[in-house]
Structure formats: structure tokens, C-alpha cells
Amino acid sequence: MVQSSHRFKYLIIGNSAGGIGAVEAIREVDRPGTLAVVSDEPYPAYSRPLIAEYLAERCPLERMLFRPSGFYERNKVVTFLGQKAARLDLDEHTLALESGEEIRWQKLLLATGGSPIVPPIKGAGRRGVFTFTTLDDAKAIDHYLDSQSRAVVIGGGLIGLSVTEALCRRGVAVTVIEMKERILNVMLDEAASAIEEELLRRAGIRIITGRTVAEISRGAEDAVTGVTLDDGTPIPCELVIVAIGVRPRLELVASTGIKINRGVIVDHYMATSHPDVYACGDVAEAYDIAYGECRLTPIWPNAYLGGRTAGFNMAGKMTKYPGGIAMNALNYFGLDAVSAGIVNPPDDSYEVLSQRYDSTYRKVILKKGQVVGLVFVGNIEKSGIICNLIRDKIRVADFKQALVAEDFGLSLLPRERWQPHLEVPPSALVQAAETEPAEELVAGE
Amino acid sequence: MKTVYVKEEVCIGCGLCEVYCRLEHSRSKDLIKSFKRESQQPMPLLRVERREPISFAVTCRHCAEPHCVYACITGALQRDRESGIVTVDGEKCIGCWTCILACPFGVIRQEKGKGKIAKCDLCLAKKIPACVDNCPNEALVYAEVQDETLS
Ligand SMILES: Cc1cc2nc3c(=O)[nH]c(=O)nc-3n(C[C@H](O)[C@H](O)[C@H](O)COP(=O)(O)OP(=O)(O)OC[C@H]3O[C@@H](n4cnc5c(N)ncnc54)[C@H](O)[C@@H]3O)c2cc1C
Secondary structure, three states: OOOOEEEEEEEEEOOOHHHHHHHHHHHHHOOOOOEEEEEOOOOOOEOHHHHHHHHHHOOOHHHHEOOOOOHHHHOOEEEEEOOOEEEEEOOOOEEEEOOOOEEEEEEEEEOOOEEEOOOOOEOOOOOOEEEOOOHHHHHHHHHHOOOOOEEEEEOOOHHHHHHHHHHHHOOOEEEEEEOOOOOOOOOOOHHHHHHHHHHHHHOOOEEEEOOOEEEEEEOHHHOEEEEEEOOOOEEEOOEEEEOOOEEEOOOOOOOOOOOEOOOEEOOOOOEOOOOOEEEOHHHEEEEEOOOOEEEOOOOHHHHHHHHHHHHHHHOOOOOOOOOEOOEEEEOHHHOOEEEEEOOOOOOOOEEEEEEEEOOEEEEEEEEOOEEEEEEEEOOOOOHHHHHHHHHOOOEOHHHHHHHHOOOOOHHHOOHHHHHHHHOOOOOOEEEOOOHHHHHHHHHHO | OEEEEEOHHHOOOOOHHHHHHHHHOOOOOOHHHHHHOOOOOOOOOOEEEEEOOEEEEEOOOOOOOOHHHHHOOOOOEEEOOOOOOEEEOOOOOOOOOHHHHHOOOOOOEEEOOOOEEEOOOOOOOOOOOHHHHOOOOOOEEEEEOOOOOOO
16 A cells, blocks of 8 residues: 655665765765665664674764764755665566555665574574674664673674674673684685684683584573584573674565576676666675676675765766675784685685784785785785785786785885876876975974 | 875985874874873874885875775765865774775774774875975975866
């Protein structure tokens, strides 16, 4: 039943990294075009990774906001927050909200992100079992905790360890259960995983790898009393966090005929198989530079950049997506670690260079003479230079050893990598640093 | 936009730009005090690369396509639409270091004590950035280049 109808030139579903990237791009190109954002979360766009800060120290919402207050007014964005998009009609160019309202659109962006994967575990799906992907999840856990709580976190990836560190900062005793043989097995290599694991253990966190949770047991009033692992080991706890990962949130597109694989398939312009519908972020399979193919890379920077590209194209400014790279930065318990691209080479057609210096570990992965991946632990300040060799697809065969040198820096790269960016371009209008500062100097002495 | 460029052929790698950058971003703005007594010693927000016989200062490029801004997960990094200057909001930065991984020039610094990044702000309040102003060899120049992305 249609209660009321709205009309917008641009409609964005999802008010997070991808959605905001698109809003900002659209407004750079088209100020007057009508624009609306729908999200089933009731908050202004907030930084999703910061839900860990909320849980750790109840970081107030104002400090979690991705954009300053007034953002929507300034950008003339009509918001439908706390409203779920229920049905998409591509022929009619309409979106029905669960509230019954209907929105007509000319260009649509799917920035619906991902939803947490919850495997069928006996005893799950009731009190004391949580996921950790939204602010409301963090609030629910915060509410449930008390100082004596013990937690089992299922999943030793980025989300699992984010919630683990936050809980640990709250004084909760945490056991992490990771099905694979090591934690952070997607974003780190073996050596870096081992460093992180040691660090977490020293912080008092128990880590069990190669196991899964078979059952969640409950006592009086349905309260969680513990979990049993697949080898029969019981672990007592009061709460369980399922943090196995996210999968693209496809429910809206599933029956529309828009082409999907694991996520929504998009072209170099972030357009889906329907010419008026775009997709970005965790829901989309966009071009990945390191892999040279489209795939899911569910990280914040890619969502923002994909949304920005989609926004330009929606507003008529043809813009090619430069491609994303899986890039991650960690600093659990004060140890810095970053990785990008292909971290665990799948076969021996890759070349691996690695070095250790005191507390620093560096690894660079090459394929066909180009950098496709990196892992840095400890001193990470120059990691961006290498990450951008991936982005720019630079042939590094002639200077590859320099990439893992202790004193690595721009000057170890061929001149053409730095000089054009640093030296005064011929078109520049030079502000006379000669005259003014000289005068100042004289005056000052 | 206006930013700092380097003339590598006349840079002697003396490091005065680093000294004056630190001074400008110190609390006391006093050379001795800021280097010897301030508890939160500022760090140079640019860096001199030295590789005999080459030396040059690397400063933030305030890129028209700022990868650091796109990568910022909290919204702390922004590029001003008019001046083009990329700045960090110290209140919002949580020191996740994603921008460091995104910066092609490796010029974003970690202020470990504060758990935040530090980066070149072109000495917002000054007409000419301190590094340029104090380079004894005019190896640093402050120059304006057309940038279509600015309004
Ligand atoms: C705990 C945690 C820590 C993380 N840490 C990092 C990190 O350190 N670095 C990093 O790069 N990435 C990190 N990520 C991943 C990052 O948050 C995501 O990649 C990013 O949020 C993706 O943005 P997005 O815009 O694609 O979608 P999302 O942020 O998932 O937002 C999608 C929005 O759309 C809404 N929506 C979906 N369907 C509908 C519908 N039918 N109707 C209405 N609204 C709908 C959702 O409710 C949601 O608000 C982390 C994620 C989590 C959960």
C-alpha cells in the first residue's frame, strides 16, 4: 500500500562510507539535483570501525560521526533514516520503504554494505549472542556486559579482533575461536599473524585455532553459560560474539534481475547491469588492482572511493574507478601492522622479499616484476610508498631489494617516481620566496 | 593551489626545514624551549631524504586526488574545497594509520604519544610556510599551480 510518494533525481540506499562518498561527488557536480539517502540505521553517518571505541569506552556519537553536523542540510540531502528499503522496482524506477512510503528515482546507488554471517550453531539466535557490525550491536553488548563477564568471540579476523580488543579494554576475559590455523589469516601472512597472536596472548587473551563452536549452552532463564567446541572442549562464558565476517547485503536486488555473483557486479564506472543503477562498497564486486579482477574487498576506503566514482557517473561526469586495493591497518595494543593487496601468495609464481630489523618486519610480494602485496609490522611510516607502487603498477625488478631495505624511502626509487611530483612544474606561479622571506630575515635580525 | 616544491639540485640536505617546521608547530615557538623542554615535542611534518649525492625534502603534496582523505575511516582528514589544503582534525583522528598506508609519498607522521597522525598544514597562519621561509638555499619554493578540483 503506497502511503505517500517522493521523487528524487538521485537516491542512495546506505548511509555509510559508500553513500557519503557518492553524496559528496554528486554535489561537486550537481548542486540543485534532488538527492535522498535511505538507511535502516537511525544515525547520521558514523564511522563503522569506531563501534569498537564505543564498546571500549562509550565514545560519544558526536565523536564517531563521519561528517560534521549540518552535513545533510549543507548538501541538500533528504534523509530517510531508521527506514528499511523493502522493494525495488526497476521498470517503474521506484523504491518502496517498509513504512509504506514510495520513492521515485532517476539514478539509484546500492550502498547497502554487508550483513554479518551467522552460521547455524545450536543454541545461537537468542539472548547473549551478538554480532558486531553496527552501533546498535555495540550498544547491545555494552548493555549486556558486567564486570565479571567472560566472552567467546567466534572468528579471529578484523571484526573479531576489534571486538576482542574492545572487550579486553573493558576488563572482559576473552577467548577467540578461529577455525583456520591462525588469526588474521586473510590480512596478514604467517609471520605477522604470529606476532599479533603473541601480543594478544600477552594481553591475556586466550586464542584457540583450528576449532569451531559446535554448541552454545544455556542455563537458568536462557542465559548463556558457555560454548562447546567441535572437539568437545567446554568453555564457560556469559556472552558469545559471532564475528565470522560479512556477506554482501543483496536482499533488495535478488529478484530484480540485476547481475550478481558473490556481490553486485559492477563495471569500471561502478554501474550495475541496469544502466540507472550503481553499486559500491561491501555489497559490490568492484575492480581490484592487485588481483587485476573484480572481487569483494570489504574495507572502508574502497567503499568511499567506489561511492565517489559512482556519484560522479550518476551525475553525468564520466569517471573511471581507479580500482581498489585490500588495505588494512591494525594497532592492537599499540603494535602497528599494515597490509595491502595479495598477502598470501596462492602459488609459486609470486616472488617474496622479506626482512626483519629489531622490531620491524617487512614483506613485499611481487608478481611478474610488479608489487602486488605488502605486510609491514612495527615501523610502518613508509608503507604507503609501496602501496602506491601496487596502485600504479610499477615495474620494480631493477630495484626490488630496496623495497625491504631498513632505510627505505622515496630516494631509493628511480628519479621518475618522485621528481615529477616534488619539483616546481613549469606552469607554476612561484611566490617570491626570494624577496619576502629575505626581507623578513633582515627585519628579524 | 599553492604548495611547497623542491629544487633537488640545490638542496644540501641541511635539515633546517625540519628544524623550522618543528619550531613552527611547537607550543612555545622558541627554538631552545621547544627542542629541549617541551614534553610533547613536535615532530617535523616534512622529511629530508638523503642518499649521497642526492638530497631533497618531501612535503605533503596536498594532492588533488588525496588518497589519504579517501582512506580516512573517521572523517578526520579533509581537503579544503577552496584552498586545497589537506588537514587533520586531531579530535577525530584515532591513529588507525590507514592514511599512512594510502599516502604515495610516505609523509604522514605518527605521533605515537598522542596516538594520532601529524601532517603538513602549510603553516596555515603564515603567509609562507616555515620550511620555505627558512631554507638557506632556496631549495624549497612556494608556488601556485592551477587546480581544477578547487572551487
Ligand atoms: C567492527 C568493524 C571494524 C572495521 N574496521 C575497519 C577498518 O579498520 N578499516 C577498514 O577499512 N574497514 C573496516 N571495517 C569495514 C568497513 O566498516 C566497511 O568496509 C564499510 O563500512 C563499508 O561501507 P559501505 O558503505 O559499503 O556499507 P556499510 O558501512 O555496511 O553501510 C551500509 C548501510 O546500508 C544500510 N542498509 C542496507 N540495506 C538496507 C535496506 N534494505 N534498507 C535500508 N538501509 C539498508 C545498512 O544498515 C548500513 O547502514 C570494519 C567493519 C567493522 C564491522
